[in-house]
Amino acid sequence: MNEIKTCPHCHNKADETDNYCRFCGRSLKPGRGFFYSHSGIILLALVLGPFALPMVWLSKIISTPAKWIYTLLLILLGAYLVVAFYHAFLLIQDATQLMLNGGLPAF
Secondary structure, three states: OOOEEEOOOOOOEEEOOOOEOOOOOOEOOOOOOHHHOHHHHHHHHHHHHHHHHHHHHHOOOOOHHHHHHHHHHHHHHHHHHHHHHHHHHHHHHHHHHHHHHOOOOOO
16 A cells, blocks of 8 residues: 655655656655756756765766766866866966066066
8 A cells, every 4th residue: 555645845745656746746755856867967067066976976866887987077176176276376366466566577
């Protein structure tokens, strides 16, 4: 016999065997929504960068080898962003020194 439970999103009734809500269409099982799919992880990586890594490992859709590939790519992206922000900081610091010293340095 199927138990009746409620959708955590719209609070309508759903059967125990349902994977998705019949009313709002959202997933009733954790780790199976859009943001846990390959396209969702890529979208999150573009928006959040390496902060999307927890979503990779919480996903029930993505295989373990794919999770390791995403992890490696997100760590590399994080390292690249750290280096890029450091170089941008140095560039801004040099530009500030030039402005405070009154122009280009004399050779």
